[in-house]
Amino acid sequence: MAMGSFGWISLTTDYGTFDGFVAACHGVIARQAPDVRVIDVTHHVPPADVARGAAVLAQTAPHLPPSVHVAVVDPGVGTERRGIVIETPNGLLVGPDNGLLVWAAEALGGIESVVELTNEDWFLGDISRTFHGRDIFSPVAARLALGAPLTDAGRTVDPQSVVRLPDPVVAIGDGWIEAEVVTVDRFGNVQLAASGAMLRGLGPELLLSGSVKARRGQTFGDAGPGELIVFEDSAGRVAIAVNGGRAVVVLSVTPGDVVRIAER
């Protein structure tokens, strides 16, 4: 397994920016790998919402330069859950083995190998039980970015042993799609697990969840003010928006809910 070095590390956490947690991770990286640059994906994953963190990272990582991606949404920190590195054809992923990294690994070309972080020489000297982002994942990422061999990080493990989140519900029939809400963005747009290609079989006039009228379109302005539009979003997923409003409020849904889109 020949590894090169990486010029970039990305960070995705639920740490927020109210405390100094994110800065401590930046600091640990800067001390060990001062020439590596950091891109913050987001630190506003809702606390312990692993699926949300997984979705944001998977949709963002392909747009970043080749990186060591660190992700920490980790309600099991300090317990027996493993820390891992996943190798993909387009970068490395470092974080807890709780499903957080897998969707991003697939978006980066698939899992090539997995190493459990068992080499304590790579950790900070005095490891806290509650802040592995600072004490384990950041220093490991710094070493990997500098070109240290992945296999030096610990023990190679079977990719089949990696924890996966349940696949979100997606079903398609004649004139309808049913799909789980994956995320709701800042604008209140509702993103479904269905891929945008699934829209091709549907006509222009739609009904959402049996009662809400919507139109197919390509962008917000394709509907009148206040009207709902169903479109392929910038991540290639089916999404629902309101021109000038918040679809999440109109539909009253939350991630995990299933939305049915049917022709009228």
Add this chain to the structure above:
Amino acid sequence: MAMGSFGWISLTTDYGTFDGFVAACHGVIARQAPDVRVIDVTHHVPPADVARGAAVLAQTAPHLPPSVHVAVVDPGVGTERRGIVIETPNGLLVGPDNGLLVWAAEALGGIESVVELTNEDWFLGDISRTFHGRDIFSPVAARLALGAPLTDAGRTVDPQSVVRLPDPVVAIGDGWIEAEVVTVDRFGNVQLAASGAMLRGLGPELLLSGSVKARRGQTFGDAGPGELIVFEDSAGRVAIAVNGGRAVVVLSVTPGDVVRIAER
């Protein structure tokens, strides 16, 4: 039109930091122009509030190093509204042609030329209809920062054709000023469209909107705790603050409202 290169790109958006949208823009820039550095002006412009974005950018850009400033507050994304670059004596501005860039252009020395972004070779290969920040404005900014000629970005257009926001209301008389609220900052300080110089004609004891007592001063501590102060703020505008409180609450105003400041 000889253009040099720029070491910096700034970003001003309404994307928030809850999603990965900002990181995707950073990533596109990093892939194309890895040595260019990015300064985030703010990503917390309220969704679709073009005037707020325009005000923040105009007041911040003059303090940044010479940059390509990307701004995206863009409720019309994907419709017929144009994408443009504005050239100024002190940097370039890239974004939608909806008024967002013009106040900053004036703060940077005025509009020298305008190019409509019609050269699709500069866009990402597969352009979404809803995320031009990632797919158009960031890659265009990266090219410009690397020194590509502005005229290669598209078709030169008449600066008079650029969309402008309405000028905010400002009026001055004998012992009074009336001016529109431009922005309210994080501390609840209320900034008016009037320039600080207009304060010079007023005495020290003031009345706001006919009923609220205030004093002229230079900083918060020039008033007693809970008292209102009228001062020239750090952007050179007339502003109203409460020592130890939030003027926006006391005055109960919002951007677009007009405040009258008169001598008592």
Add this chain to the structure above:
Amino acid sequence: MAMGSFGWISLTTDYGTFDGFVAACHGVIARQAPDVRVIDVTHHVPPADVARGAAVLAQTAPHLPPSVHVAVVDPGVGTERRGIVIETPNGLLVGPDNGLLVWAAEALGGIESVVELTNEDWFLGDISRTFHGRDIFSPVAARLALGAPLTDAGRTVDPQSVVRLPDPVVAIGDGWIEAEVVTVDRFGNVQLAASGAMLRGLGPELLLSGSVKARRGQTFGDAGPGELIVFEDSAGRVAIAVNGGRAVVVLSVTPGDVVRIAER
């Protein structure tokens, strides 16, 4: 006093990220010291909460590379309060003399010398009365990072003259600790002023403030769902968490309150 140069500047403020204030500081630094890199500790210190800013900076600065640390939580801006630089064995601290910098100075090895910022040649040309972060502290930090002698920043003053915050309450007895709440983090974990070592004298079954049951442990998962745990946190302080919940809500405390931890 021989000073070297610093590759890093850190920023800790109550400016928020809604306005362009933070970006203006980044810009001033970038213009003067383009090769110096900036780490944002946090900009979400609650407005004017000097103790909160002091605590976050003190707990984060030791994890950063050697830096010039700028901190601005400054309700007295523009009044007679001094601007200072504190020299420590592990970096410099720049900001208002209101107690904000002192805990960080101690965390970085103690105060070696203090200089009052009286050299106006180091300030921006036209100093506002309300934005010393941009006009004084950032340009001073940029000069110091570039290696300018500390004593050129102004007049050396007696370290004993520096304003200090009151020490938080900490008391320990046979089977109990009483300590002030220092901070509450994003996860609702309550951090006390007591050092983690003080926990060693306590048994595993605890009572908080006379009525709430808790357990000693090392990480969140050491308690059952919804149970309280008392642990040494990643900053080496005694902290209280709820596994899967928010301790601050269960305890209904706020910084400055005193919590009593006693054996059951």
